Amino acid sequence: MTMNKIITTQELLQLMPFLLMLAGPVILLVIIAIKRNHLFSWFFTLMTFAGVLVTVIANFQQLPLNIAMLTVDKFSLLYTGIFAIVGIVITLLSHNYLEKTSDHKEEFYLLLVFATLGSSLMVASNDFVSLFLSLEVLSVSLYSMIAYLRNQDRAIEAGLKYLVLAAMSSAVLLFGIALVYFETGALSYAAIGAKLGKTGFTPYLVAGFAMIIAGAGFKMSVVPFHWWTSDVYQGANSPVTSFIATVSKGGMVGAMIRMFTIIPGLENNAVVLVLTIIAAASMFLGNILALQQTNLKRLLAYSSIAHLGYILIAFISFGNGGTQAATFYLLAYFATTLGAFGIIAFLSTSEGEAENISFYKGLYWRKPALAAFMTLVMFSLAGIPLTSGFVGKFFVATSGVKADLWVLLFFLAINSVIGVYYYLRVVVMMFSNKDNQVETIVCRKGVSAGMIALVFVAVMILYLGVYPSGIMELIQKSAIN
Amino acid sequence: MDLITIAFYFFSALTIVFGAVVVFTKNIMHAAFSLLFAFFGIAGLYVLLSADFLAITQIMIYIGGILVLIIFGVMLTTRITGVDVKTGKIGKIQIGIAGLLTVLIAATLIMIFSTSKWYLADSKPLDSTVNEIGTALLTNYLLAFEAASMLLLIAIVGAAFIARKKH
Amino acid sequence: MEIGLTHYLVISAILFSLGLYGIITRKHAIMVLMGLELVLNAANINFIAFARYGGMNIEGHIAAIFVIILAAAEAAIALAIVLNIYQNFRHVNIDEVDDLKG
Numbered sequence: 182m183t184m185n186k187i188i189t190t191q192e193l194l195q196l197m198p199f200l201l202m203l204a205g206p207v208i209l210l211v212i213i214a215i216k217r218n219h220l221f222s223w224f225f226t227l228m229t230f231a232g233v234l235v236t237v238i239a240n241f242q243q244l245p246l247n248i249a250m251l252t253v254d255k256f257s258l259l260y261t262g263i264f265a266i267v268g269i270v271i272t273l274l275s276h277n278y279l280e281k282t283s284d285h286k287e288e289f290y291l292l293l294v295f296a297t298l299g300s301s302l303m304v305a306s307n308d309f310v311s312l313f314l315s316l317e318v319l320s321v322s323l324y325s326m327i328a329y330l331r332n333q334d335r336a337i338e339a340g341l342k343y344l345v346l347a348a349m350s351s352a353v354l355l356f357g358i359a360l361v362y363f364e365t366g367a368l369s370y371a372a373i374g375a376k377l378g379k380t381g382f383t384p385y386l387v388a389g390f391a392m393i394i395a396g397a398g399f400k401m402s403v404v405p406f407h408w409w410t411s412d413v414y415q416g417a418n419s420p421v422t423s424f425i426a427t428v429s430k431g432g433m434v435g436a437m438i439r440m441f442t443i444i445p446g447l448e449n450n451a452v453v454l455v456l457t458i459i460a461a462a463s464m465f466l467g468n469i470l471a472l473q474q475t476n477l478k479r480l481l482a483y484s485s486i487a488h489l490g491y492i493l494i495a496f497i498s499f500g501n502g503g504t505q506a507a508t509f510y511l512l513a514y515f516a517t518t519l520g521a522f523g524i525i526a527f528l529s530t531s532e533g534e535a536e537n538i539s540f541y542k543g544l545y546w547r548k549p550a551l552a553a554f555m556t557l558v559m560f561s562l563a564g565i566p567l568t569s570g571f572v573g574k575f576f577v578a579t580s581g582v583k584a585d586l587w588v589l590l591f592f593l594a595i596n597s598v599i600g601v602y603y604y605l606r607v608v609v610m611m612f613s614n615k616d617n618q619v620e621t622i623v624c625r626k627g628v629s630a631g632m633i634a635l636v637f638v639a640v641m642i643l644y645l646g647v648y649p650s651g652i653m654e655l656i657q658k659s660a661i662n
Numbered sequence: 663m664d665l666i667t668i669a670f671y672f673f674s675a676l677t678i679v680f681g682a683v684v685v686f687t688k689n690i691m692h693a694a695f696s697l698l699f700a701f702f703g704i705a706g707l708y709v710l711l712s713a714d715f716l717a718i719t720q721i722m723i724y725i726g727g728i729l730v731l732i733i734f735g736v737m738l739t740t741r742i743t744g745v746d747v748k749t750g751k752i753g754k755i756q757i758g759i760a761g762l763l764t765v766l767i768a769a770t771l772i773m774i775f776s777t778s779k780w781y782l783a784d785s786k787p788l789d790s791t792v793n794e795i796g797t798a799l800l801t802n803y804l805l806a807f808e809a810a811s812m813l814l815l816i817a818i819v820g821a822a823f824i825a826r827k828k829h
Numbered sequence: 830m831e832i833g834l835t836h837y838l839v840i841s842a843i844l845f846s847l848g849l850y851g852i853i854t855r856k857h858a859i860m861v862l863m864g865l866e867l868v869l870n871a872a873n874i875n876f877i878a879f880a881r882y883g884g885m886n887i888e889g890h891i892a893a894i895f896v897i898i899l900a901a902a903e904a905a906i907a908l909a910i911v912l913n914i915y916q917n918f919r920h921v922n923i924d925e926v927d928d929l930k931g
Binding site: 666667670674677678681682684685690693694697700701704707708710711712713715716719720723724727728731732734735736738739756757760761763764765767768771772775776791794795798799803806810813814816817818820821822823824825 | 832835838839845851855859862867877893894898899900902905909912913915
């Protein structure tokens with residue numbers, strides 16, 4: 182019997198960020214059952230995320246803790262902290278949005294915190310069982326979040342599509358895990374890494390890892406596992422879409438970074454070749470499809486495919502500061518994406534979302550501040566200097582140069598140019614057509630929370646763009662060794 | 663042929679034949695009930711693999727839970743008496759491509775499985791796995807066990823919210 | 830020939846492919862769900878067979894238990910969504926539910 186291990190208080194304290202995200206929604210669930218109050222649930226969720234952030238900071242200097250298939254180290258705490266901040270921004274944006282659109286609002290916050298927990302646990306996982314479970318915690322929360330506005334046909338439809346495809350991809354992932362399990366007889370990364378050191382890479386392990394990469398690629402929405410992206414982005418409501426674009430993808434990128442760091446030999450040629458093809462295809466297909474979109478949410482969906490392609494370049498350059506560059510790019514992309522979907526959520530009414538690009542025609546003449554903010558976001562997406570997007574691309578390119586990935590860097594350059602074209606098209610549209618008064622934006626009360634979120638995002642985009650070294654140092658300190 | 667061999671072929675035939683019926687039949691009720699037999703066959707295979715706890719779980723949760731849920735879903739969304747119980751399929755060309763793809767994947771997997779030299783350890787079947795599974799779940803896998811319970815909670819909240827009556 | 834690991838793996842491979850075929854070709858949402866269950870079960874057979882012939886470690890069983898839990902959770906939400914689709918559209922054929930385009 183191995184029943185001599187007892188969790189100490191110290192370990193419990195180190196697990197606090199995760200436990201808070203577990204306890205918070207459960208307490209909220211009980212409160213909702215007694216009495217529904219949107220404002221209170223909203224505030225409670227904000228406090229939960231704030232508590233997570235505080236415990237992350239308090240635990241940051243602790244020694245890494247390996248407990249029950251989780252590794253609580255600086256890397257996972259960094260990601261958890263980032264997710265908590267994103268959670269706060271999304272919560273701020275959601276209040277006004279749900280007030281306008283949904284009859285029951287409180288459950289949304291439960292699912293939001295649970296999904297964030299799933300993503301955080303994914304990054305902390307050091308074992309395939311916990312990876313799979315936390316992935317499913319994230320996915321199952323997302324199914325309901327996407328279909329949350331159940332009176333809207335398109336939300337329900339997006340929910341079903343996402344469910345079928347996500348379930349299929351996790352089944353494929355599972356099959357891959359099973360193959361790796363048998364070849365190595367282990368499920369934890371460390372044990373698999375140790376076995377691999379002895380036996381090397383067999384073709385069957387390649388098959389297993391290919392299936393795992395396929396499952397992971399679905400969550401990251403890279404080509405050829407990207408078909409769901411545009412439909413789900415469009416069908417889900419904007420706060421949820423911003424969650425899918427940030428926390429859900431970030432969790433998988435973090436989990437893959439940990440897996441590839443702990444399991445040596447994954448840098449072997451076959452795997453790198455597959456990743457290179459995926460990266461190149463994602464960049465080109467994402468950008469080319471984005472060119473033809475007239476719907477802003479679909480445009481952002483396709484552009485996200487391309488951005489994940491850029492992140493993969495950093496990922497492929499493994500030892501050359503690539504993982505840090507990927508983390509930074511992710512952070513920069515988070516800020517930008519939250520800005521873009523934040524503004525859509527902000528301008529949406531109960532009749533529908535502000536998702537047609539034509540809606541933004543002449544926005545500058547009606548709402549100059551919002552137009553200026555949108556311009557900043559589009560500049561950042563396009564990678565124009567002084568924005569976070571530029572610095573992110575710079576770090577990716579640097580790691581690519583160190584790893585001699587010249588072909589991919591060439592593709593990155595071409596795609597950046599294509600990107601500039603369609604992002605700037607949105608900007609030009611906002612400043613044109615002074616007389617376009619067809620759609621006027623109704624000013625609503627209670628927008629202040631969303632306003633705070635948008636201002637915060639704008640500050641982050643500029644901060645990361647002007648003074649990246651502060652954050653970069655933090656990221657380098659939190660690298661897995 | 664000893665008893666185990668016969669049992670193996672019986673259960674695998676059950677699984678494969680009824681699995682195929684699930685996928686190929688036009689009648690959705692037939693599919694749901696064939697799934698029952700397929701699950702039962704799989705539970706039998708688990709017994710042969712000396713996974714007694716898993717076999718019971720398979721029967722209790724898959725047949726007692728999930729399958730009942732599916733049959734409820736079928737009954738609530740289809741008119742059993744009408745033609746609606748027949749389920750459509752997509753065009754012939756797509757079916758051809760899907761079939762080809764599936765056969766290809768199956769062939770590749772079977773080839774891999776039957777030619778590879780697996781890492782085989784000496785296997786001594788245990789009397790019962792319940793004890794070990796219980797211990798593992800409450801020690802090394804405690805956090806994962808908690809995560810699983812959370813998963814069910816999320817599913818309950820989500821399903822209850824989405825399926826609730828509209829007003 | 831004595832029944833060994835390969836036999837179980839072949840069964841699992843066939844089941845996996847059948848499920849995949851069902852997911853791809855079916856229109857009815859619940860039928861797609863049934864295909865999914867077959868694929869998940871195929872993965873489970875793999876885990877258990879590997880646990881049996883790979884030195885009887887319990888990890889495979891634990892993984893299989895978690896997969897069953899997942900299948901239950903997924904089925905519950907899937908059916909909730911399907912019921913909603915039925916209320917909104919009056920049918921549950923996936924390819925006819927296509928408001929999202931572009």
